[in-house]
Amino acid sequence: MAIFPSKTIAWYTARMFLVRVAAFIIGLTVILQSLDLLSESGKVLAAAGNTESDLWVYMSLRAPQIVQLFLPFSVLLATLVTLATLNQNSEVVIFKGAGLSAHHILAPLMVAALGVSVANFAWNESIAAPANARLKAWQEQEYRKLPKAAAASSQSWVRGGDDLFHADAVAGRGDNTRLSGVTIYDRRNNRLVQVVMAASAAPRPGGWRLNDVRLFDVASGGLETRATLDFATGVVPRQFTTTSINPNYIALWKLWPQIAEQKAAGKPTGILEAAAWHKISGPLSAVLMPLLGAVAAFGLARSGRLFVRAVIGMALGFAFFVADNFMLAMGNFGTVPPLMAAWAPFLLFLLIGEAVLIRTEE
Numbered sequence: 001m002a003i004f005p006s007k008t009i010a011w012y013t014a015r016m017f018l019v020r021v022a023a024f025i026i027g028l029t030v031i032l033q034s035l036d037l038l039s040e041s042g043k044v045l046a047a048a049g050n051t052e053s054d055l056w057v058y059m060s061l062r063a064p065q066i067v068q069l070f071l072p073f074s075v076l077l078a079t080l081v082t083l084a085t086l087n088q089n090s091e092v093v094i095f096k097g098a099g100l101s102a103h104h105i106l107a108p109l110m111v112a113a114l115g116v117s118v119a120n121f122a123w124n125e126s127i128a129a130p131a132n133a134r135l136k137a138w139q140e141q142e143y144r145k146l147p148k149a150a151a152a153s154s155q156s157w158v159r160g161g162d163d164l165f166h167a168d169a170v171a172g173r174g175d176n177t178r179l180s181g182v183t184i185y186d187r188r189n190n191r192l193v194q195v196v197m198a199a200s201a202a203p204r205p206g207g208w209r210l211n212d213v214r215l216f217d218v219a220s221g222g223l224e225t226r227a228t229l230d231f232a233t234g235v236v237p238r239q240f241t242t243t244s245i246n247p248n249y250i251a252l253w254k255l256w257p258q259i260a261e262q263k264a265a266g267k268p269t270g271i272l273e274a275a276a277w278h279k280i281s282g283p284l285s286a287v288l289m290p291l292l293g294a295v296a297a298f299g300l301a302r303s304g305r306l307f308v309r310a311v312i313g314m315a316l317g318f319a320f321f322v323a324d325n326f327m328l329a330m331g332n333f334g335t336v337p338p339l340m341a342a343w344a345p346f347l348l349f350l351l352i353g354e355a356v357l358i359r360t361e362e
Contacts, residue, residue: 003107005100010108013082017109017290020078021116028070033063047143054143061135064128071120075113075286076293076317082109083290083297084310092297102298102361109290120283125251133249160235162187167201170240177203177237182210184231192218196231207232238264247275255279270338274331277342285320285346291353292316298361320349 004010037059044050044058086092086105095105158165168181184196194217198210208231215224238261245258255276263269293313296306323345331341 003104005104006098009095009098009100009105013086013105014108014112016085017078017082017112018116020081021074024074024077025067025071028074029063029066032066032070033059036062036066044143047145049145050143058135058138058143061131061138064123064131065135068120068124068128071116071123072282072285072289072321075116075289076314079109079113079289079293079317080296080310080313083293083313084306087297087306102294102357105297106290106294106357110287113286113290114284117283117286120286121280124279124283125253129249129251136249156240158235158239160233160239162190163233163235165233165235165240167240172237174237175203177240179208179240182208194218196229198229201231203237204230208235239267245272247272247279252276252279268334270334271332273338274328274341277339278328281342281346282324285324288320288346288349288353289317291357292320292349294353294357295360298357316349316353320345323348 037055040058040062041055044054045052047054083092086095092105096102156167156170158167164185164187166183166185167179169179171178171180179201180199182196182198182201184198185192186194186196194215196210197214197216199212201208201210203209210229210231211227213226213229215226215229216222217224245255245262247255250258255272259269259272259276262272293316295316296310296313327336327341327345330336331338336344
């Protein structure tokens, strides 16, 4: 009943697995970084004032993305190579002859994969997320030198019922919120009735007080000006002061409070919640790879066909990645709940892997 009946065999297989994971991720990172640098180096050096040192800056920002993207694939490839090697050398037969079950043989690999998952999560949230944000800002400036304190745009779009609100600038919070360059697209029954343009706006009970107002009536085409106008709406100041969020650029422990703020402002948070849960389920998928790749080590056919079983294991692994991306896309469309979008593929392929292993080996 022990998880590791033989500590020597457990350490032997786990070490084989971890060495191959490291070899694959280092090799893939070097190759892909070199190819990416060949395509982007011209753009980096084309910016005024950039030198060869900026290429190293680019590599330091791009490499974390590559590691984040290809570490799960490296775990899958390392699993297949490790198990195929053990099978080819008849070590699986020796292990089973010594009394180890299939789960005993896979347990060290899954524990090692859990350690890789924890390291992957820490890498993604502590290193990759800030690097993604910096690289995105640098690319938007076409690799020009960024000022040390670049002012972020406070432009904001808000929807209230059928109406759309746009503000060029937002200042203050709560009752002290002030909007500048306000445009309101007044719609009724999904039809645009009038466009309200104001130089500034301040909150009042039941709506907003607009100053220096121009009213454009869509039906008549007439333009009317007013000094002030009280516009009744359910839109509250908090909806303007909460900015849009890209979860790829924010660590998980900072993302959850921002999701709560968005939810309190009445904004949809399904996409953000799915992305937040996927920040956990994504790295944890490494634990599945030894289970899905087990067909390369075990199977009913013992007389050869090792390559076929390795291909089947690879197909199961890639099928998981396809299902994972598909469910995440469904979560982004709002078709499935965020929790299901993040965790359903993991649980489904966990059951598939266990069913195959129990049916064929246990």
